[in-house]
Amino acid sequence: MNLKSIAEKTLLVFPVGLLLMAADPAWTTKELPAWTEDDAKNFLAESPWVKTIKPALLPGLSEWQRRDGGNMTAEGGGKSSGLDLNDLTGIHPKDRDGARTDLDANGIPHRIIVRWDSAMPVRAAQIKAKNEDAPDLDGEDYAITVYDVPLKGAMYNVDLKVLATALKRNAQIKEEGKKDLKPSRVIIRQNGSSMATIIYFFPRSVRITTDDKRLEFDALIGRLYLAQYFYPPEMLFQGKLEL
Amino acid sequence: MRKTFQRNSLGIVFISLLGLNWGTQALSAQNTDSPPPADVKKQIDELKKRIDQLEQQMKAPAAAPAAATPPATPAPPATPPVDNDTPFAFGDFTWMNAVPRNHDSVFDGKYFTGEFRWDSNYIYDYNHPIDHSLGGTTEGTRTGEFVLQQLNLGGDFHWEGVQARFLSQFGAVATATPRNDASPTIGQWDIADAYRYLTEGYGGYHINYKHGVNIQAGIFMSYIGLFSYYSFDNWSYQPSYVSSNTPWFFNGFRVQYFPTNKLKFEPWLINGWQSYGKFNGRQGVGGQILWRPTEKWDFVFNSYTAGEDTLYTHRTRSHEDDSMEFKYYDNPKKLMHRMAFSLTFDIGCETGGGQTVVVGTTPGQKVVCTHGNANTPAQNFVGGMMYHRWWFDRDKFGATVGGGWMNNPGRYLVLLPPIDGATASSGTPYFTENPGQQFKAYDFQTTFDWMPTQFVTWRVEFTQRGSDVPYFTGPGGITPPGGNNGNPGSITPGWTPDLRKQERRWIFALLVRL
Numbered sequence: 001m002n003l004k005s006i007a008e009k010t011l012l013v014f015p016v017g018l019l020l021m022a023a024d025p026a027w028t029t030k031e032l033p034a035w036t037e038d039d040a041k042n043f044l045a046e047s048p049w050v051k052t053i054k055p056a057l058l059p060g061l062s063e064w065q066r067r068d069g070g071n072m073t074a075e076g077g078g079k080s081s082g083l084d085l086n087d088l089t090g091i092h093p094k095d096r097d098g099a100r101t102d103l104d105a106n107g108i109p110h111r112i113i114v115r116w117d118s119a120m121p122v123r124a125a126q127i128k129a130k131n132e133d134a135p136d137l138d139g140e141d142y143a144i145t146v147y148d149v150p151l152k153g154a155m156y157n158v159d160l161k162v163l164a165t166a167l168k169r170n171a172q173i174k175e176e177g178k179k180d181l182k183p184s185r186v187i188i189r190q191n192g193s194s195m196a197t198i199i200y201f202f203p204r205s206v207r208i209t210t211d212d213k214r215l216e217f218d219a220l221i222g223r224l225y226l227a228q229y230f231y232p233p234e235m236l237f238q239g240k241l242e243l
Numbered sequence: 244m245r246k247t248f249q250r251n252s253l254g255i256v257f258i259s260l261l262g263l264n265w266g267t268q269a270l271s272a273q274n275t276d277s278p279p280p281a282d283v284k285k286q287i288d289e290l291k292k293r294i295d296q297l298e299q300q301m302k303a304p305a306a307a308p309a310a311a312t313p314p315a316t317p318a319p320p321a322t323p324p325v326d327n328d329t330p331f332a333f334g335d336f337t338w339m340n341a342v343p344r345n346h347d348s349v350f351d352g353k354y355f356t357g358e359f360r361w362d363s364n365y366i367y368d369y370n371h372p373i374d375h376s377l378g379g380t381t382e383g384t385r386t387g388e389f390v391l392q393q394l395n396l397g398g399d400f401h402w403e404g405v406q407a408r409f410l411s412q413f414g415a416v417a418t419a420t421p422r423n424d425a426s427p428t429i430g431q432w433d434i435a436d437a438y439r440y441l442t443e444g445y446g447g448y449h450i451n452y453k454h455g456v457n458i459q460a461g462i463f464m465s466y467i468g469l470f471s472y473y474s475f476d477n478w479s480y481q482p483s484y485v486s487s488n489t490p491w492f493f494n495g496f497r498v499q500y501f502p503t504n505k506l507k508f509e510p511w512l513i514n515g516w517q518s519y520g521k522f523n524g525r526q527g528v529g530g531q532i533l534w535r536p537t538e539k540w541d542f543v544f545n546s547y548t549a550g551e552d553t554l555y556t557h558r559t560r561s562h563e564d565d566s567m568e569f570k571y572y573d574n575p576k577k578l579m580h581r582m583a584f585s586l587t588f589d590i591g592c593e594t595g596g597g598q599t600v601v602v603g604t605t606p607g608q609k610v611v612c613t614h615g616n617a618n619t620p621a622q623n624f625v626g627g628m629m630y631h632r633w634w635f636d637r638d639k640f641g642a643t644v645g646g647g648w649m650n651n652p653g654r655y656l657v658l659l660p661p662i663d664g665a666t667a668s669s670g671t672p673y674f675t676e677n678p679g680q681q682f683k684a685y686d687f688q689t690t691f692d693w694m695p696t697q698f699v700t701w702r703v704e705f706t707q708r709g710s711d712v713p714y715f716t717g718p719g720g721i722t723p724p725g726g727n728n729g730n731p732g733s734i735t736p737g738w739t740p741d742l743r744k745q746e747r748r749w750i751f752a753l754l755v756r757l
Contacts, residue, residue, distance in 0.1 A: 056324045061332055063348035063356045063399075067408075069330035070455045070499045070507070072356060072401035162451050170328045225324035 027237070032124055040128030048234035049116040049242075055109060056225045109150060114217065114228055117199070118143035119235065119242040133197065141184060141201035142208070142243055144173075149196045149221055164188055170220035171200050181206050208232055210241050330454050330501040334538025339568050340478045340585045340630060341471040344638065345697050349757045354402055358410060360395035361755035362474050369747040374720030378660030379708070381423070381491070382474065382481050383750065384415040386716075392416060392752075395442060395473070404449040406457065412442040420491065423658060425554050425667040426518035434519045438462065442472065442492065454501035463497060465490040465517065466531065467545045469566040469587045469628075474702075475754040478585070479690040481706040483628035483647030485589040488656045489564060490517030495526070507533040516552040516560055523551035523600055525559075541568040553593070553655065554668070555600045556607030560655070562591030562624070581634040587647070592623035593655055608678045610653060620679035622653030630688075639694055646687025654682045660714065662740045664727035671732060673740050674714065684710040700754040708746045717741030 026039035027047060035043075044050060066074045115122060118137055126134035137143050164186040172180040183200045190196050198221065208215070210233045218227035232241060326332040337344040350357030366377065368386035377383045384390060397410035412420070417439050421427075427435035445461025468486030470477050481487070495513030502508070510530040514521040527550025534542045548561040570583040597609030608620070615621030628647025635641070651657055654676035665671035686708040693701040708715060719741030728735045 058324050058326050061326070061329060062337075062346050063351055063358070064337075064343050064345060065329070065332050066356075067399065068336070068342070069332055069504075070457045070501055071329065071449050072399045072406060073403060073449065074329050074332075165451055166328060220324075220326065220328060223326075227324070 027121060027125075032121070035125070035128050037129055040125040043121065043125040044115070044129055044131065047121075048231060049119050049122050051114045051228040051230070052111045053114055053226050053228050055112050056227075058220070058223045058225050060223060109148065112149060112224075112226060113147040114226065115145050115147070116142070116230060116235070116243060117145040119237075121237045121242055133191075135187070135189070135197065135199045137199075141204055144200045144202070144217055146198045146200070146219065146221070146226065148191070149198055149224065167198060167200075167219070167221060172218060173202060174216040174218065175212055175214070208241075208243055210236070327504050328454065330504045330507060331535055333504060334535070336535065336538065336541070338570050338573075338581060338583055338634070339541055340583075340632070341466065341469055341476050343471075343473075343476045343756055344694070345756060347697065349698070350398065355398055355400050357398035357757075358395065359755070359757040360393065360410075360473055360475060362393040362414070362752065363389065363391050364480070364750055364752040365389050367749040367751075368716070370716060370743060371718050372716040372720045372741070373718060374716075374722035376661065376716055376721050377748075378662070378716050378721060379658050379714055379746075380481060381416075381419060381487050381658065383748075384419050386748070390415055393473070397443070404451075406445075406447040406449055406459065408443055408445055409441065410443040411440050413440060416442075421519070422661065422666040424518050426515060426520035426522050428554060428668040429520060429522065438494075438519050454504050455499070456501070457497075457499040459499070460496045462492050462494050465493050465545070466543065467547070467562070467564045468589070469543070469564075469568075469585060473756070474752065475700060475756040478630050478632045478641070478643040479645060479688045479706075480702055480704045480750045480752050481686070481688055481708075481748075483587075483626075483645070483686050483688075484649040484656075484684060485564070485587055485626040485628050485647055488649070488658055489562070489589065492517060493527075494519055505535050507531070509533070511547075513550070515550040516547065516562075518552065522554060523557060525549055525551050527552070527560075539570045539573075542566070547591075551595075553596070553607055555604040556596040557598055557600060558593045558596040558607060558610060558622075560591065560593050561612075562589065564589045575637070579633055579635050580637065582632070584629065584631040585645075586627075586629050588627045589649075590623075590625050591656075592621075593653065594622075610678045615652075615679075617679070620653060622655060622678055624649065624651045624656050626650065638697075641690075641692040641694060643688065643690040643692075646685065648685040649683070651682045652680070653678050654680050657682050657714075660716070660721055660740070660742065662721045662731075663723055663729075663735055664731040666731065669730070669732040672734050674742065682710065682712060682714075684708065684714070698755060698757055700752075702750070702752040702754060704750040704752070706748050706750060710744055713742035713744055715743050715746035717743040 025042065025047070026035060027043050030039065061069070061074055063072075066072045117123065117126075117135055118139060118141065123134070123137065125131075133147070135143065135145055167188070168183045168186040171183050171186070174180050181202050184203045185201045187199045187201070188196050189199070198219075200219065212232045215230045215232065216227060217230060218225070232243070235241060235243060336342055337346065348356060350359070364383065365388070366383050366386045368377065372386060375385045375387050377386050382392075384392070391414040393416045394413040395410045396413075397408070400407040420442075421435045421439045424435065427433065441462060443462055443464060445459045445463050447457050447459030450456040450458070464472060468482065468489040470482035470486040472491040474480050493511060493513040495511055497509055497511045497513075500508045508530065509532075511528065513527045513529070515527050527547055529545065529547035531546075532544040543566050545564040546562070547564075548559070550560050551557055552560045564587070566585060566587040568583060568585040570581065572582040574580055592612035593610050594612050595609065596607045599606040609618075610622035611619050612623055613621050626647060626649035628645065630643055630645030632641060632643045649656075657676060659665055659667055659671065659676060660674050662671045662673045665673075670676065686706060688704055688706045690702060690704040695701075721740040721742070723735045723738045728738075
């Protein structure tokens with residue numbers, strides 16, 4: 001083996017190793033003040049506090065089911081129940097023309113971001129990332145935010161307080177062997193005419209620790225069903241559980 | 244996750260170090276005489292130091308039992324998506340008797356959901372009545388003819404919490420149903436004509452409390468006796484007596500309260516027992532409790548009391564109607580893919596009377612619920628019915644077998660045969676309904692349905708009915724020669740209706756619901 005080839009191999013191995021080392025996310029290697037805006041954006045996109053969900057669409061309620069259930073305006077009013085799935089979410093093909101590439105053929109979003117927004121590193125990252133969509137939180141509750149929900153059908157001319165009550169009733173944090181944790185309140189923020197950000201607040205009086213291995217957050221929003229796990233043992237920032 | 248990062252970092256540094264060592268050793272081997280350059284040695288030392296640091300970090304979490312590595316990619320939650328908010332939306336109940344099987348709505352809109360129903364039949368009666376007239380049922384009027392039994396047009400207006408529903412009724416039911424109600428006899432404004440083309444008409448308001456509260460007033464369906472007023476929704480065309488002879492509708496006020504998504508409480512304050520108006524001094528009260536614990540089970544309990552539902556007497560009627568339905572087999576992969584049955588039991592009675600309510604009228608005799616005698620007869624009702632249904636070829640075909648019985652001393656729930664144009668108001672001397680008179684009856688049905696789409700049913704049914712007294716129309720008919728003659732409550736000289744104890748019929752029906 002000549003000197004040249006050995007040096008070449010060494011030079012190859014070194015940069016690969018260094019590159020892979022650089023793949024460590026910044027939040028695991030840098031102190032908070034040292035985060036760049038990109039570090040913060042990366043954190044808000046991918047970290048144990050953030051989940052990306054492909055929501056499920058529940059079968060539509062037939063007219064009889066709505067009458068039987070005592071509410072003909074369920075789903076926001078007069079949605080057909082299978083003849084046109086687009087009606088269920090209030091998203092029509094015309095909406096998908098052009099900008100709405102984030103929806104699949106049935107009008108369901110390809111992905112919805114769910115973030116544990118009350119966690120200190122998340123809030124810090126939102127400041128660093130100059131995230132104007134960040135909800136205002138007082139820190140008194142756990143807050144889980146569901147971003148970019150297509151709610152046109154369910155929210156169209158509907159009292160947001162009424163809708164918030166329904167959303168509150170249909171969300172929970174579940175843990176095996178424990179009582180479901182229900183939201184204490186829900187806030188809906190409309191983004192334009194057909195999108196919304198929904199913030200679920202859960203009381204901190206129910207303590208979550210790293211002994212809680214896995215939490216399941218699920219929510220029914222109109223006919224969209226979201227469910228995702230969060231792992232408290234992963235949600236450590238500088239060695240401390242941050243929720 | 245943090246641990247994973249640490250492990251990855253350690254591995255990468257180790258690989259890098261190996262590469263460096265390998266390179267440096269090779270260099271050393273090639274240049275044994277010369278010492279390694281100072282900068283390379285410095286790098287090696289730094290890397291060794293870094294490895295030591297990472298190893299130290301690795302040791303601590305490894306020793307902690309609570310730091311089990313969670314899965315890198317979360318598995319999807321095991322909980323299947325279910326609507327646990329809308330009452331009774333957690334399952335598919337289209338298999339049930341008295342529930343339409345439609346999954347889709349053709350006329351569903353944001354503010355109005357339209358509804359269209361069609362029910363036409365051809366009834367072949369083995370008695371071959373000369374006047375083509377059927378009696379003793381609310382699901383048939385004429386025999387040996389094509390009959391438009393019921394045509395309904397209407398729907399629901401809905402806007403935020405405001406509700407309004409109306410459904411018209413045209414066809415034979417527009418006369419057949421109102422004639423069973425004697426309450427319009429009292430007072431003016433001809434309320435039978437006012438309401439006869441309306442089968443449902445109510446307004447209301449929905450409140451978002453718990454799983455919903457509705458406050459509604461108007462004419463609404465009763466669902467006493469399980470079967471729906473609309474044949475499309477039912478497993479058979481001719482329901483047994485506990486359904487056919489009990490109320491299809493109420494006129495009044497109701498509250499629907501859904502404390503959970505599986506339970507409904509529905510109290511009523513109504514004019515009376517399937518009556519457009521109020522007979523005497525008191526309104527009827529009652530209510531329904533509906534409970535569906537799972538997709539397989541349905542329990543409904545209907546109670547009624549306080550109403551005085553006989554002309555010119557203060558008799559109080561009470562009635563209890565309880566049903567259950569159970570789907571005990573469901574395997575979509577099989578040709579015969581579903582089996583279910585329904586069971587209904589009714590009990591009731593009347594008590595009181597004997598006082599003159601309206602001056603100039605004859606007071607009705609006093610009655611008691613049980614243990615009556617010749618002067619004060621017992622007047623009560625006991626009945627039941629059971630139906631079993633099979634579904635074939637992905638709901639394309641259905642078959643039902645069932646039947647029931649009733650015992651009604653006093654005949655207060657026996658449908659008056661329309662002899663010579665008789666109605667509940669007029670009565671008829673040819674079939675009296677007085678305290679102390681007995682009436683026992685049975686029936687059974689065998690039904691086959693072809694359901695090419697969810698909106699259409701072609702039905703053929705054999706039904707047999709029998710009673711302990713002549714009641715059903717015989718070959719001679721129930722119409723005097725030349726048509727109805729004089730007052731329906733009077734005797735037509737020289738003529739008597741032909742009433743028999745048994746009736747056997749084939750029913751052919753086309754049922755549409757959009």
